[in-house]
Amino acid sequence: MAKTVHVTVDGRTIEAAEGAPLLQAMLDAGIHIPHYCYHPKLTIDGSCRFCQVRIEGIPKLQISCNTPVRDGMVVKTDDPEVHTVRRGVIELLLLNHPLDCPICDKAGECWLQNYSMEFGAREGRTIDPRRKRGKRLDIGERMLLDQERCILCRRCVRFCNEITKTGELHIFTLGDHSKLDIYDDARLDNPYSMNTADICPVGALETKDFHHKIRVWFLEETASVCPSCANGCNIMISAYRNRIWRLVPRRNDEVNDTWMCDAGRLNYRFVADPERLRAPLVDGAPATWNEALDRAAGALGDFRKRQGGSALGAIVSPHLTNEENFRFGELIHALGVQQVAMAVKRGPADDFLIKAEKAANARGVRELRIVQGDDDGIEALLGAIESGMVKGLYLCGDDLLETVPADRLERILAQLELLIVQTLRPNPRFARAAVIFPTTTFAEKDGTFTNHAGRVQRIRKALETPAGWLNDGEIFTALLNAIDARGASFALDRVWGEMARDGNVFSALDFNEIGPRGMQLAAAGK
Amino acid sequence: MLLSSATHDRIRAEIAHYPNPRGALLFALHQARDELGRLGRDAYAEVGAIFGMRAGEVAEVASFYSLFTQPSAKAVIQVCTNLPCCLRGARGLVELLEHQIGAKAGASSPDGRFAISEVECLGSCGTAPVVQVNRNPYLENVTPDLIAELTASPEAAIAARHPAPIISIIPDGVDGYLLPPNGAKWLTLDDYRNHGGYQAVVKAGQMTPKDIANLVKDAGLRGRGGAGFVTGLKWTFMPPKDDRPRYLAVNADESEPGTFKDRQIMERNPHLMLEGIMIASMAIEANAAFIYIRGEYVDAYQILRNAIGEAYRAGILGDNALGFGRRFDIHIQPGAGAYICGEESGMLESMEGRKGQPRKRPPFPAQKGLWGQPTTVDNAETVSHVPSIIMRGADWFKAEGAEKAAGHTLFGISGHVQRPGVYELKLGVKLRDLIFQYAGGLADGRTVKAVIPGGVSMPVLRGDQIDIAMDHESVRKVNTLLGTAGVIVMDDRTCMVRAALVIARFFEHESCGQCTQCREGTGWLYRVLTRIERGDGRMEDLATIVDTASYLEGKCICALSDAAAWAASNFLRQFRPEFEAHIEQHRCPLPESFSI
Ligand SMILES: Cc1cc2nc3c(=O)[nH]c(=O)nc-3n(C[C@H](O)[C@H](O)[C@H](O)COP(=O)(O)O)c2cc1C
Ligand code: SF4
Ligand code: SF4
Ligand code: SF4
Ligand code: FES
């Protein structure tokens, strides 16, 4: 750890780590310093020349991004020359900037817009024609480029050179002819390409997904976690009118720095899938929640009485939260279930963020010791069904459909005498299910996920569910109460209290202390 | 494969000279362009494969350099249209060419034989106007007759005028030590040795690195590349010697309009420069020196390459280098037509095979220079002073100059004088004498209206300010700087708005484009001045010029932005009524002025 030292900025003393970029130290202290090219996760570029400040003892202004903090540094930002810098950068950038704000996706969160309001003149004085450049260029599967809006800060170029190391973006020629572009057929298609739109301070790089969709000022942001793989990248869910319009990464240096993959970012449409189950199904027909709960509790109780708990199997979902799965564990324990397994969809991975397990909470299920074995108990459970030992199944989630070959799955489901399912969409394979409950997505509930590295992170409810709707944890709780007369509740702090008493790895954590960066499970939990 | 195996062999051989192969990238692109006549996707891919680079990366680098982006034709006729050449009729030549080959500047003739391209200063302002066809030796003092010859047969016209006239002179009464005797060229090792060459490096070999640096510091040698920093002092900025390699990077990019002196040393006294490089390298304990020479200087490049080859064969360079008692290497690298590659850190970037965009500082080159190693950058003329300092001592050197600026310098003088050229003179010579005594004054009846004392980056003087001594300190009294000592003289017919406009066009063209203010500000200054010159100016544009200059000055990575700011704001400050007259009369009030 670097030594903490003191720096004075316009008379105010701030603490900073020695050697850190002065700009970052000032930003961390809440001092607003305009900047474009500096980005905490990229190498220092020093070219936008916006962040200049006066430092006592140095005759020329210095760019604060490339100035390491030293103890006792005396910094001035309220200085006539510093004001000239700010006015100059804004006036000069606006000379050639197309005033596209009404149709620019970045409007409302555009740094040029904001800084112009803050530092710019109220009147333009150029009468010369503006530079013409390529607009809405299709530079990648998921990306668009507007060269007229580009302010040449090179953030995106550095991202492609330093983070993905794919180098698709170039600045060609020189001077005020400089132009950002891809070259020939080497398109901006890397698996992280859409991050360039986030770091672009203006609307030069836009994602096709968000293009011309909605003004950003309508969006309500909820801090959450990407549900699409075991990495658990931190995100903001941007919602409006109870619909998700985009996911953007949120900084967490322990998990994803400030990036996320394109696949994860784009994987939100399922939430608004028109095919989604809107109500439970009992024997294939829509039913009320109470009817469905009664039926499920009755069927499960019956089954246990007739066949014994050991004839009942369960499949846990790696998409549900730690709290929900804790409750599910209690439910199946109460039912006397012996054969429990987890199916996890797998896919491509890399050595950066993307993990092979395409679910956010598989590690959480394992930490709760609900499942065992290298394959999380799948073969044992399927074998037990095939051999006729297990005749009933409580199935959470859809991953089984994609991990077991279709004909085998068909046979297995056909053998079952009782099937209870919690799933997103109706599926002909579940035709014989006694009850199908709609599952609730990550965006519609609160709770925690445990990522591949054992970091427990909060997800938060960004969307409302219809009146009377129960999320997965509430379904488990209702069934547990019906079967075992527990009087349990699914209030999260109550669940965490129970988890603590249970003595599992989560008992070492305090739910209320899980901050924006999550909390690491103790090493023993590994 | 587009490129012949001979070309591939040459590129591979070149790569061997660098600690990192990419040092040979610009060389390779020159080879490719010379062979193919144009560069495109496939050439970039093929060159890229040699260097382990993607086509796009190579294309990005190439797009930065004007020599790689010229229009394609069998003969690309590049006409210099910077200020000194324009002052001597370059515009007329362009128009004549356009008429004769039936194509506009920037385009190719319908039959593909010719293309015309307007280029920035070729570093030969003393023989303006200057034309270069492809990468052939220059055509100098070009006349309309020569244009006719050229369009008939470029090869014949070039051959008939090669080698170029010698335009550097040691005036009577000057004990010259940079130039060989008037009219002579010492191109061979024997020439140089017969006149005492390579004795200084032996003498320096007996001294400690620190003593060499101190001697040169005591002598008061200041850099001749433009900034005038004390050379011996700069050498002491190198970190203590450790096991890292360290380098001397010699700046022979010479692209500051009005500056054409380094070429005279390189084309007439190449071994002097090599000897100076060796001694400077001893002082900083360098393992090797790399000379970065502008890509257009094909003759000087070849002459230096030959001289280096001779020095290796004679055992002066190589394993047991003369005076070193250890291995020492010199290699020469071509640039490719970008002024900013003369800025020292832009040069280092270019030498490493990238776009020549200056580096932010810190780190400074002495800490992290060429290929990340400790490096000193010295101008080509600067090092050429060193052998004489070693031989004759600090006191002699101090006596050969002005009080705070010791030694001779090569003054270049161009524009409206009778005998433009390069004069080896003591620093401190009177500007008036330089113009009237050495350069023969102006044409009959003409008077001096304006003088730029040291390349277009330096603030302009009025004709009534020429009674100053030309040394680093004295010129400050009239708020200008000595720069490269390249003096540009403009007579009373010259339009100052136009002069400012040509310079603004130059900076707009040559800004590397990374700093916001420089990229956008050079463009704006150019557009505003264009409008004023055309007669469409408004009085408030003058305030815009002043403001824009204040946005640029002292705010960017390198001094190009300062130069652009100074040029515009000083022309305005010195000649404001002329700017106002353009605006009020909606036209240029000087009907006989040069055209641009
Ligand atoms: C825009 C710009 C262009 C320059 N061009 C040259 C050049 O062509 N040749 C040169 O020697 N120095 C040039 N310089 C100065 C160099 O940065 C550097 O100061 C010089 O090479 C150091 O050598 P010296 O100390 O021997 O003068 C240029 C500087 C700037 C800012
Ligand atoms: S596209 Fe955006 S991020 Fe990239 S250089 Fe331009 S302004 Fe910067
Ligand atoms: S890497 Fe994984 S967690 Fe991160 S955004 Fe992609 S899918 Fe989501
Ligand atoms: S000042 Fe101009 S030329 Fe120098 S680095 Fe900045 S943009 Fe490039
Ligand atoms: S943020 Fe410091 S120069 Fe761009």
Ligand code: FES
């Ligand atoms: S050679 Fe043309 S201006 Fe210098």
